[in-house]
Amino acid sequence: MSSLVVAEGDTIVIEPTFGSRQVVLLEPAFMSGSGEATIEGRRICVMGDEKRVELQAEYSIPGYSPGAGIVSVEILDGSQMAPCVSSGAPLILMGQQFTARFTPTVPAVMSSPPNTPDLMEPGIGRGRFVTQQVFVAAA
Template sequence: MSYFVIVDNDTLQFGTTFGMYTVTPTEPCMIKASGIAQILNKKVCVVGDEKKVSIKATYMNATYPTPGTGSITITSLAADQQATFALSTAPLIVIGSQFIALFTPQAPASNPQGPEAAPSPQPGNGKFMNSQTFVTTG
């Protein structure tokens, strides 16, 4: 069986809906790798690297159409995104299904006709994209 392994600077794709917010990243969505092993001269991502992801974004909703700002983080990987059969200081991260993400507002969205939003963190999801590297097992 083959698995696509996530490596340094692979792309992340987040859903646009985080609870009641529509969220738009404002910077490239990539993950940095810390594994010792390399594939095609790129370090592999290991479990724990997802915790270092923090992507700046804007948000709004129907009630507060003037965007606010915040950041998207990854809170947990899906079980099928952790390759326990292959290690490089920790299990490798593979494409798998979807991870759980969290959007945390920092500057509130607003409504020109009313008060600012009382921002609160909202859950969402995302997935790994564009990996061209793979490992084969057994």
Template sequence: MNSLIVCDGDAVNFEAMFGHRLVVLTAPALIKASGVASVSKRRMCVLGDEKRDRWPARYFVTGYTPGQGMVSIDMLDASQFTPCIVGRPPLIVCGLPFTARFTPTVPATLISPPNTPDSMTPSIGRGNFIARQHYARA
């Protein structure tokens, strides 16, 4: 598959629903790259960069007060990284959606009866990368 290469500062977009939770990021999600090669003076992302970032979010469940948590990339789709190059880690490319994880840090609380917290169990969702450059593909 020929997909756009993900670079430092590219956006990470998450679908709103993580199981029964509606999750809203509190700040833009941008990925940080550690690759050696660059596109337009921005480092390319390599396999493993997706595991380094977590983004704060609020979440909502019907009948509960809002809660807080962190969103992370759980697992890339096989279409989102290039074959291994000898001596270099695979590049991350846009590809198909990846698996994301929302982990509550402050649980939402049931309105009635009061003080009944939502489960602290993580929820699974999906997301994708949005490349700012539109010419370098792998």
């Protein structure tokens, strides 16, 4: 089954739930492309571009003051990779959902005594790409 090709400027949507944490991005999230080909003047995204995604976020846990951290793409789903290309790196496709990682940088702190900070361990969530173009697809 074919899926739309992701290009520079396409939107990244992150689901808010990372375990017990509710994560909110601080700004809109877009992909950056490094492929040689373009779609509507925008570079296509190839494998490795997802590793450059680092999104600033705040998070909350009931009973805690807010904390902060970074959301990144942990691993793409198999439906989000076009392994057969004639040259260069495999393309990134819209596909299903990728695995996202939230890494706290400033811990949330329990609101009442003993004012315990949240553990600084990463959490796992989900995300997806939303393409602007609707006509270039790959399998």
